[in-house]
Amino acid sequence: MRRYCAQSPAGQDAGYSGLLASEITDLRIHGVDTAFIQDAKSLGYNFTPQQSIDLRIHGLDGSYLRRLRDSGLKNLSASEITNLRTHGVD
Secondary structure, X not given: OOXXXXXXXXXHHHOOOOOEHHHHHHHHHOOOOHHHHHHHHHOOOOOOHHHHHHHHHOOOOHXXXXXXXXXXXXXXXXXXXXXXXXXXXX
């Protein structure tokens, strides 16, 4: 498969490069934008494109990540964050 240079809202400016066109499409479809990725990075997270998609599918955004941090929950994996949300931790 041919790789494209990501020029989408969640592309190179957010730290993703060399994405497949299908990956760029998936990011856009699921609402992963530059703001989400930059918010996550500013909070110490470095999610993969797929992890970012999974988080957005569960309705997570930068403000949720910030609330977790402010509550003392830091250095969580993407799956731990998703599990917290799934189990009603808001």
